[in-house]
Amino acid sequence: MIDATFPKTLLEFHDRFSDEDACLDYLRRQKWPEGFRCPSCAHERAWTIRTWRLDECASCGHQASLTAGTMSHGTRKPLTMVVPRDLRVRG
Numbered sequence: 335m336i337d338a339t340f341p342k343t344l345l346e347f348h349d350r351f352s353d354e355d356a357c358l359d360y361l362r363r364q365k366w367p368e369g370f371r372c373p374s375c376a377h378e379r380a381w382t383i384r385t386w387r388l389d390e391c392a393s394c395g396h397q398a399s400l401t402a403g404t405m406s407h408g409t410r411k412p413l414t415m416v417v418p419r420d421l422r423v424r425g
């Protein structure tokens with residue numbers, strides 16, 4: 335039996351991870367479900383350095399990788415390729 339909702343879900347899936355920023359947002363929410371909090375000084379504001387895919391504490395400069403612990407870590411591939419695959423692997 336074909337699940338009629340599947341193509342729509344897949345489309346939404348791709349929409350959600352359609353660009354690098356969307357993927358970074360997703361990774362950020364996974365890492366900081368309640369918003370950024372610096373592991374070093376507990377400050378609550380950070381600058382995102384997109385090139386390196388990390389958040390840098392606005393207070394002390396501590397840098398926290400957004401991809402650490404995910405399949406996206408250490409790859410140079412676009413996150414749009416890596417993040418959805420990571421999710422599928424986790425099921």
Ligand SMILES: [Zn+2]
Pocket residue numbers: 372373374375376377391392393394395396
């Ligand atoms: Zn800090």
